[in-house]
Amino acid sequence: MSSNKIPVFDGHNDTLLKLEIEAGTRKERSFFKRTEQGHIDLPRAREGGFAGGLFAMFVPSNIHQDFTRPFNPSDPANYAEISQAEALGFTLRMAARAQRLERESDGGFTLCRSVADIERAMAEDSVAAVLHIEGAEAIDTDFNALEVLHAAGLRSLGPVWSRKNAFADGVPMAFPSSPDTGPGLTDAGRALVRACNDLRILVDLSHITEKGFWDVAETSRHPLVASHSNAHALCQNARNLTDRQLDAIRESNGLVGVNFHVAFLREDGRHDRTTPLETIVRHAAYLVERLGEDRVGLGSDFDGCMVPADLGDSSGLQKLVQAFRDAGFGENLVEKLSYRNWLRVLSHTQN
Ligand SMILES: [Zn+2]
Numbered sequence: 182m183s184s185n186k187i188p189v190f191d192g193h194n195d196t197l198l199k200l201e202i203e204a205g206t207r208k209e210r211s212f213f214k215r216t217e218q219g220h221i222d223l224p225r226a227r228e229g230g231f232a233g234g235l236f237a238m239f240v241p242s243n244i245h246q247d248f249t250r251p252f253n254p255s256d257p258a259n260y261a262e263i264s265q266a267e268a269l270g271f272t273l274r275m276a277a278r279a280q281r282l283e284r285e286s287d288g289g290f291t292l293c294r295s296v297a298d299i300e301r302a303m304a305e306d307s308v309a310a311v312l313h314i315e316g317a318e319a320i321d322t323d324f325n326a327l328e329v330l331h332a333a334g335l336r337s338l339g340p341v342w343s344r345k346n347a348f349a350d351g352v353p354m355a356f357p358s359s360p361d362t363g364p365g366l367t368d369a370g371r372a373l374v375r376a377c378n379d380l381r382i383l384v385d386l387s388h389i390t391e392k393g394f395w396d397v398a399e400t401s402r403h404p405l406v407a408s409h410s411n412a413h414a415l416c417q418n419a420r421n422l423t424d425r426q427l428d429a430i431r432e433s434n435g436l437v438g439v440n441f442h443v444a445f446l447r448e449d450g451r452h453d454r455t456t457p458l459e460t461i462v463r464h465a466a467y468l469v470e471r472l473g474e475d476r477v478g479l480g481s482d483f484d485g486c487m488v489p490a491d492l493g494d495s496s497g498l499q500k501l502v503q504a505f506r507d508a509g510f511g512e513n514l515v516e517k518l519s520y521r522n523w524l525r526v527l528s529h530t531q532n
Pocket residue numbers: 315387388409
């Protein structure tokens with residue numbers, strides 16, 4: 182492997198959630214110590230060239246459940262609607278945790294509010310974290326919480342997770358399935374998109390129904406971005422994007438972040454850790470073909486999914502970089518995929 186590490190700025194991880202729900206259990210871990218648990222901690226991030234990314238604040242449906250048990254994707258209790266008050270309380274815990282991580286990190290972890298902040302953090306070898314909301318249950322329809330969370334650093338928001346809320350309907354993790362599984366944005370959802378546009382908060386389309394996707398396309402003034410989704414043509418999961426959706430993303434000069442979850446990568450949709458790294462490369466190549474070189478990035482879903490065993494966790498990211506090179510991607514394209522395109526689309530959203 183070539184010795185020059187390419188930094189990765191990544192579109193999605195669930196590390197804040199994992200740290201939050203593991204706190205106080207036998208699984209509790211420190212972000213600052215290397216473990217083999219989950220996918221991201223500071224030592225492993227540095228090893229793999231994980232330079233930063235969107236750090237999601239996701240609120241599980243039953244926040245009182247026993248989180249030491251593995252998440253069961255077919256249990257309907259995991260998709261139950263959740264009240265705004267409960268969701269906001271849990272989101273504040275994750276936002277506060279992010280602030281404390283920054284303070285305790287001795288410069289190793291920086292909350293970034295702009296592309297300039299991200300570039301500075303990357304130059305200083307500090308993990309550049311951008312706060313993201315995955316499913317906007319915590320946001321009231323007067324947008325007071327949105328305003329305050331924006332002030333706390335929120336710069337990206339997906340109106341919906343795979344669970345209905347006041348703003349939109351989400352797709353189930355269904356396979357094989359079209360993403361056209363239900364209604365789109367509500368009136369409150371359209372107002373949320375406009376409020377995010379006004380505050381320069383990126384609107385994330387991963388998890389939304391196809392109807393919701395077209396509603397956002399019609400409502401938003403910003404590039405269309407799906408932070409952690411793959412190509413439906415290669416894996417027919419409802420979470421992935423059809424060619425028509427990809428064409429609209431291209432048209433808007435947006436971006437798709439390639440998701441490392443094996444069930445969103447594989448042609449057969451199976452949960453199989455032996456999935457080769459080349460499967461990620463194949464989705465990246467397809468997306469580059471469809472969207473152009475400037476509109477594809479990474480959206481690992483680290484700490485929220487099953488990644489190929491050959492990648493392992495964030496410490497293995499340079500293996501993926503090498504797999505891109507081995508597939509004949511030039512150095513310029515590898516850099517675009519690894520971080521430049523994310524910075525580009527964020528800068529378009531911020532002006
Ligand atoms: Zn997700």
